[in-house]
Amino acid sequence: MIKVLIFASLNVLASTLSIYIAITLLRGYLLSGQRSLIPLASGFLLYGVLCLAAIAVMVGNPTRRAFIHTRFLLDWLRPIAYALILAAYLGWPAPLLVVLLPNGVSAGLLGITGVLAFLRIEGWPWRILTPLGFWIIALGHALEATDPTAFAYAELLRSAGLITIAVAVSAQAK
Amino acid sequence: MKYRSRLSIIHDILASLYEGPKRVSHLARDANLPVDRLNRILEALEADGMVGRDGPLIYMTERGRDAFLEIKRVKRILDRLGIK
Numbered sequence: 001m002i003k004v005l006i007f008a009s010l011n012v013l014a015s016t017l018s019i020y021i022a023i024t025l026l027r028g029y030l031l032s033g034q035r036s037l038i039p040l041a042s043g044f045l046l047y048g049v050l051c052l053a054a055i056a057v058m059v060g061n062p063t064r065r066a067f068i069h070t071r072f073l074l075d076w077l078r079p080i081a082y083a084l085i086l087a088a089y090l091g092w093p094a095p096l097l098v099v100l101l102p103n104g105v106s107a108g109l110l111g112i113t114g115v116l117a118f119l120r121i122e123g124w125p126w127r128i129l130t131p132l133g134f135w136i137i138a139l140g141h142a143l144e145a146t147d148p149t150a151f152a153y154a155e156l157l158r159s160a161g162l163i164t165i166a167v168a169v170s171a172q173a174k
Numbered sequence: 175m176k177y178r179s180r181l182s183i184i185h186d187i188l189a190s191l192y193e194g195p196k197r198v199s200h201l202a203r204d205a206n207l208p209v210d211r212l213n214r215i216l217e218a219l220e221a222d223g224m225v226g227r228d229g230p231l232i233y234m235t236e237r238g239r240d241a242f243l244e245i246k247r248v249k250r251i252l253d254r255l256g257i258k
Contacts, residue, residue, distance in 0.1 A: 021251060028248030031241050032181040033218075037248070040257070088257045120256030130254055169254040 007156060011051045014159040017166030018048030036088070043084030047162065050078050054155050071151075079106060089116045104145040110138035126168050133165030179258060183207065185249050187215065188234065188242035191225060195233035 025041035028034065050073075057070045083095035086109060098106045114134035121127045140157030143150050178186075183205065190196060190204035202212045216232060219225045224238035234242070252258070 024244075024248055024251060027244055028181060031222075031245055032184045032248075034180040036179070037181070088255070117256040120258075121254060123253075126254040130256065165255075169251045 003152075007152065007159075008055050010156065010159040010163065011055045014162040014166065015048045015051035015055075017170060018044045018051065018162055021166060021169060022048060039084045040088050043081045043087075046077060046081035046084065050074055050081060051159060051162070054159075082106060082110065086110070086113050089113045104142065107138040107141035107145060110134050110141065114138065129168035130165055133161045133163075133168060136161030136164060181245060181249060181252070182258070183215065184219070185242075185245050187212070187219070188224070188238060188245065191232060191234040191238065192242055195228065195231040197230050198232060201232055 022041045022043075022045035025037045025044065029037040029041065053070055053074060057074070079098045082098045086095040086098065090109070090113065095109070098109050111134070114131035117134060118127060118131040121130055137158050138161075140154040140161060143157060144154035186205040187201065187207075190201055196204065198209060198212060198216070201216075202209045205212060207215075216225060219238070220227070222237075222241075223235055224241050226233050226235050
């Protein structure tokens with residue numbers, strides 16, 4: 001029960017922060033007209049919504065059929081969210097590999113994105129926090145790639161990674 | 175020369191106007207933009223109600239001030255994601 005509560009709380013936090021970032025980026029697009037913000041915002045929005053879907057799978061005790069359908073949705077839609085976010089780092093069409101290829105590839109691309117973020121970000125602690133978030137998410141995918149039954153732990157790692165990124169980008173600077 | 179996104183350019187213009195009204199030439203120097211390009215952007219910002227003109231001076235409206243704070247927040251997110 002405690003495990004479920006921790007899982008649900010982490011996912012709610014990850015979802016809220018992700019949707020907050022998405023809305024802020026969309027406002028930025030509306031104010032500046034910078035179109036490159038749209039895929040990035042859409043990626044965070046989709047990811048945020050999917051975090052809620054993951055709670056439904058883990059906590060809601062759904063029927064076997066609903067569980068399979070939601071897992072199917074997560075497995076297909078989450079890579080699309082990654083692709084939209086990673087495009088800002090890798091450029092198109094590289095992120096499409098995340099959608100078309102399995103978990104191991106997602107882990108690899110997320111790892112590379114973490115390295116790119118580390119090289120591009122100036123100032124501490126963001127320089128290490130943001131890449132760390134990408135690497136934790138990559139770890140979640142790597143775990144699921146090696147052991148498909150470890151969905152709950154992979155999900156936990158993915159939420160923790162997203163929270164790390166979201167906290168890094170939304171925390172107030174001194 | 176470093177590439178600047180449209181968001182960064184608007185941020186730099188509004189950051190300069192946040193200090194107080196400016197002439198176009200002064201603003202062009204602060205935002206590091208050619209005057210003709212700055213004028214095109216100012217026209218768009220004026221149409222959106224973010225800036226106004228008072229004779230030769232360009233000033234920031236209340237809406238512009240709110241927009242500036244919001245753009246600052248977006249820029250901070252992009253900087254910390256490592257996206258220019």
